[in-house]
Amino acid sequence: MKYRYHFLLIAIFFIQYSIVGQEKVKKPTVIQNIDARDITSLNGLWQAIVDPLENGYYNHRYLPKEKNGYFENKKPQSPSDLIEYDFDSDIELMVPGDWNTQMEKLYYYEGTVWYKKSFDYEVKENQINYVYFEAVNYEAIVYLNGEKLGSHVGGYTPFQFDVTGKLKEKDNFLVVKVDNKRLREAIPTVNTDWWNYGGITRSVHLVSVPQSHIKDYSVQLKKNNKTQIAGWVDLENGKEGEIVNIEIPELNKKIEAKVKDGRANFSFKAKPELWSPDTPILYTVNMISQNDRVTDQIGFRTIETKGSKIFLNGENIFLKGISIHEEAPFKTGRVTTKEECRILLKWAKDLGCNFIRLAHYPHSEAMVKEAEKMGILIWSEIPVYWTVLFDNKDTYQNAENQLSTMINRDKNRAAIILWGIANETPESDARNEFLKNLSLKVRALDSTRLVTAALDTQSSAEGGKVIDDPLGEYVDVIGINSYCGWYVDEPESCAGLKWKNNYEKPMIMSEMGGGALQGLHGEKNERWTEEYQEALYEYNIEMMRNIEFMAGLTPWILMDFRSPRRHLQRIQKDFNRKGLISEQGVPKKAFYILRDYYLNENN
């Protein structure tokens, strides 16, 4: 009896501890579908102060300032006051936007910039307000009217803070300390092949939602079931037992689901016309709770693998893709508008693509939604790139947070079929464990899509390559980055290169390619000419024709993009020149080689 009692006490202790423990690690989440909410834009010109020594944050003992930090936006009250900063007489930067391409002196800048926006706001009764950031690269510390709201790490995912009761009708000021210093332990780490564009790179909104509101939802076909729609709606401050309606008018569906522990689960039969690149059909879906209503455009499709093939809606599909960086056409810098997304996506369409790899980090929600409307399948990934610190627990947590936020934001997008967990990571036990855990995380969060990773670790065997990376076990689709004819071997030798796969899984050639300066012509063995790149594509396509387990490809890359690793001034001028299109939008010869392959084969 005594022992039983002790056991009970211990059990209660553990249950409580784990609940409290969970509470402690509860991550701030964001509301689903920001486009469908009552929002006030905070985009436009913000005042800014460039602060390389973080003088507005640390005192001369290098301790964070509790008072007199730049977040207070102080003004002298008398002529004798000493205040050594002034947003009003400093620079201005456009939001959304990176700072590097807005001012010449910020081109290479990596460090802290303070952003400030003043605004009036009509506060409505009985509403909850959030300030919502679509993305800030890399670390953001956010203050409203001098008070710290919180901080966020990770350059490509959204975050929000509750500002209910903190907004005034007049003269609010939002200050964001943005820091894009590269850190060894961060995700990505210090070493990448793209520009570390700093700033408030995506839109900022003030959101107003009812006290009891729809926070999040998932509406998708059940895994591999074309006639069963299943999902849930999460309410914030909802009532236990409250009814949530899910309506799909075009399918004549009106479903009632009851809230239990904050969530209304549902599952119902339906026969939607399936979303595919040829038929990118999106249905209007209304979610209606007692006090809130959110509408989304949702597509329905299935995706699975069998052996080395990928099946979309039960039909074998060959993924004719291209890799894309979120780099703006014509002006470079980060993509900031829907129009820029559409230009890049239209170029992918012109190339004959039904698929894109959004490299190497989650792109904006606009990019994903526009691609979905245009009928383009998507591989979306997090920046676990090259040599991240695989044995560091915080690094893992950071990667997992970015992964969860990416999946959370885009889980209703039919276009996304693959979640990418890593790119070209060096094999080691720590790395295998890290990536295995990320793959398990994906499966726990979203069992309907496929897991992939881009690998450059294939071994060499006589006459060819063997895919034998242990990570192959944990992914559904194996991505292979291979630069035959550019970093290794002569282009002519690629055609005969043989591939063997130790896994009975589909393989996507997730990168291949070589550089060319648009307009530079010469012999096909002359590097940097369009002819060299053209021949390289021809030989590599020849090689890929002979890989029977290939399920698609996303060559590197649609458009030339800025990279601080690319110093050859007569050719590169800080651009990675592997684009099939120049940064000014002019296609190179290889563009047409790939287009011919896509339009004339594998249909």
Ligand code: GCB
């Ligand atoms: C790679 C990387 C990619 C680079 C590319 C290159 O393997 O995944 O980010 O930009 O090679 O051009 O070297």
